[in-house]
Amino acid sequence: MSAAEPPGDDGHQLLVVIDPVARRTDGESVRIAKDVLNAGAHAKISLPDTPEEFARALSRRGSRRPVVIGDDRALLRAVAQLHRDRELADSALALVPVGAPPTLRLAHSLGVPRGAVAAARTALDGAVHRLDLLVDDSDGVVLGGVDVPAPPPAPGGGQGVDGPGPSHTGVTAVWDTCRSLVRTLVRPAPPGAPGGAPGLRLRVEADGVLLYDLDRPVEAVTVASRSGRGLAEVVVRTAGGEIVRVEAKAVTVSGPDFRYRADIQLHGPVRRRTWTVRANAWGLMVPAAEAAA
Template sequence: MSDHDQLLVIVDPVARRSDGESVRIAKDVLSAGAEAKICLPDTPEEFVRALQRRGSRRPVVLGDDRALLRAVTLLHRERELAGAALSLVPIGAPETLRTAYALGVPPGPVAAARAVLDGSVRHLDLLVDDSDGVVLGHLRLPAVSAPAAPAPSVWGTCRSLVRTLVRPAPVVPGARTHRLRVEADGVLLADVGAPVAGVSVRSVGGAAEVTVHPPVAPPHQATARVLTVSGPDFRYRADGHVTGPVRRRTWTVRASAWGLTLPREEAGA
C-alpha cells in the first residue's frame, strides 16, 4: 500500500464506548501506515453522513458486524458499493463479530489494522432482498428456536424408566415446525401443506445455497439465484439480527457485489 493512500477511518460510537483502548491502538497503527482522517460520529446518523462525505478516501470502519452492515447497506442503496472497497477493524464482543470473522477479517486491532494497510480486496457475494436490505453472511428462516425441554428430575427419570419397561415409550415431538412456501428459481422446495423445521441460506460462488430442514427427514439442498419465501407472518435472522414479521420476501444473489480488504493469504482463498 502506498504511503500516499488516504483512509477515512470511521469509529462506530458503540466501539468507542465499549473498547476505547482497541480503538486507540487501531488508530495508531493506521495513522502510522497511511494518511488517515479520523471521524468520531456520535450517532448512527452521523456515521452515515461521514461515509457519504468520504470523497476519494478509502473507508475503514472500526466496529462490529452491525457497523459493517450499516456501511454496506448505505453504499448499496447509493449504488456505490461496487466502487468502494471497505475495510473493517473488528471491535466488540465476539458474539457481535461472527459475520466479520466468518468473512475472513482477522481478530485483534493490530492484525486487522495491518490487514487494512497491507491486504488486498476480496470480492464477495451479497444477498439483496426486495426491500433493498442486504445479507452479508447467513440467513435463517424463521427466526424462532424450539423451546428447550426442562431437565428431568431424578424422580421423573425413574417414572419414565418404569413406563418404558411397562409399555413402549411414546414418540417424542421433534422441533417446532413452520408453514413456509420456499421457491428457488421458481422451483418449489417446500409448501405450507408440508411444514418444515427451518430453512438456512448462504451465498456460495455466485449462487444461494438453500437448505430445507424437514421435521424428521434429512435436510435437502438446492442452489439458486433467486429465493422467495412466503407464508404466515414470520421473522428471519440475517447476519445474526432478526427482521420482520413479513409474509413474503425475495432474495437475489449479487455475485461479487462488494469488496472487503482482507489479509493476502485470505484474499485468495
Template sequence: MAEVATSGTSSATSDQLLVVIDPVARRADGESVRIAKDVLSAGAAGMKVCLPDDPEEFARALARRGSRRPVVIGDDRALVRAVTLLHRQRELAGCVLSLVPVGGAVSLARALGVPTGAVAAARAVLDGAERRMDLLVDDSDGVVLGALRIPPLGRTARLREAGGDGGRPWLRTCRSLVRTLVPARPPGTADAPGSGPARLRVEVDGETLVDLGQPVEGVSVMPGVPGTARVEVRPVSVGAEASPLLAEGRTVTVSGAHFRYRADAVVSGPVRTRTWEVREGAWGLTMPAR
C-alpha cells in the same frame, strides 16, 4: 460528530483513509480502538477520523468520504450498516471497505476472514488486498453478507449451537427444574409466535423446494459457489429424523404466514413474502494478503 485529521509517518500505503469509529466500539473496547488508530495512523499516507454518535452521523460520514477509502472500526452491525448504506447509494461497486472488528459481536467478520485482533486487522487494512464477494439483496433493498435464517435463533438455541450453556452447569440444572415445575401445554393450545413449526413455501430459481403443506423447523440460506446461494430446509421430523432439503440458485423466495428472519446480526419482519437475489462480486472487503 467529531472529526480529526491525522497524517501517517510512513509510506506503507498511498491510500487516504476515512476511519469511521462506531460508537458501540468506543464504549465496548476503547483500548482496541486506540491501538487500531495508532497502527493506521503510523502506516497511512493520510487519515481522517470520524466519531459519529448515531446511525445518521455514521451515514453522513460515509457519504462525505470523497476519494478516501472507508475504514470501519466496529462490530458486525457496523459493517452491515456500511454495506447497506453504500448499496442504497449505488456506490458499493466502486468502493472497497476495510474493517477493524471491535465489539462483542464479530462472528460475521471472523467468518468472512477478517482478523479479529486490533493490530492484525489494522495491518490488513494497510497491507491487504481487495476480495470481491457475493451479496444477497432482498426486494426491500436490504442486504445479507453472510447467512440468513428463518426463524431467527432464540437465545437458548444460539447457546446450543455455540456448544451448550457456556460452561455453566448450574444453568442446565435450573432449566431441568423449571421443566419439572411447569405443566405441559394443554392439547390444542397455540405456540408462542415463532416458537413452533412454520408453514412456508420456499422457491429457488422459481422451483418449489417445499410447500405450505409441509411444516418446517427452519430455513437457512448461505453463500454457495460464486453467484449462487445454498438453501437448506429442515422439515419437521415425524418418527425418524427427516433429511434436509437442499438446493442452490440465484434467487430465493419465501412466503406463507407472517415470519421473521435473521440476516447477519439483524432480525427483520414480520413479513408474508420476501425474495433474495444473489449479486455476484457485488462488494469488496480488504483482507490479509496471502
C-alpha cells in the same frame, strides 16, 4: 470469493469511521488502531455519535477508502449504507474489529483478522476479496446468511433488530422476542404429517421452482451466499426430518407471518421475502496471504 485485488491507487487515502460503541467499550484498542492507520496512511478520522452521522460520514468520503472500527453491527451498517448509495461495488471496505467476541463472529467468519493491530495493518496492506451479497426485495443486504425461523439469540451478543422492524435492545426485549417467536412461528402440522411434528406453513421457491408448499410442514429454511459463485445455498429441513439442499440465484419464502434472522438482525413478521444473489458485489480487505490461498 473471486481472486484478490489490490486496493487501488487511492488505497492510502482513508476515511476512518469509529463506531461509538467501540469507543465506549474498548478505547485502548481504538487508540491502537488509530495509531497504526495514521502511521501508514493519510487518514481522516470520523467520530459519529448517531447512525445518521455514521451514514453521512460514509456518503461524504469522496475518494477516500472507508475503514470502520467497530463490531459486526458497524460492518453491516457500512455495507448497507454503501449499497444504498450505490457505491458498494466501487468500494474496498476494511474493518478493524473492536468489541466482545460474540459481536465479532460475522467479521471473523468473513476473514477479518483478530486483533486491532493485525486488522489495521490489513486495512493498509491487505488485499481485496470480492464477495457475493444477498439483497432482499426491500433492498436490505445480507453478508452471511438467513435463518427462517430466527433461532434464539446467542447469549452475550448479536441480538436485537437493526434495520426494518421494531428495535429490541434490552434483555427483556430479547426474551419477549423469543417468546413471540415461539407463539408466531411454531404451527401445528397438518393431519398425516410424520409423527405429528410441529412445523412452519411455508412456501419455498428457488429460481421459480417450488421446493415446498404450505401443505408440507417445514422446520427451518437457511439461505447462505458464501459460495463465491453467484449462487446461494438453500437448505430446507422438514418437520419429518428430510433435508433438501439446492443452489439458486433467487429464493422466495412466503406463507403466514414469519420472522427471520439475517446475519445478526431479527426481522418480521412478514408474509413474503425474496433474496437474490449479487455476485462479487462488494470488496473486503483481508490479509494478502489469506487472499492468495
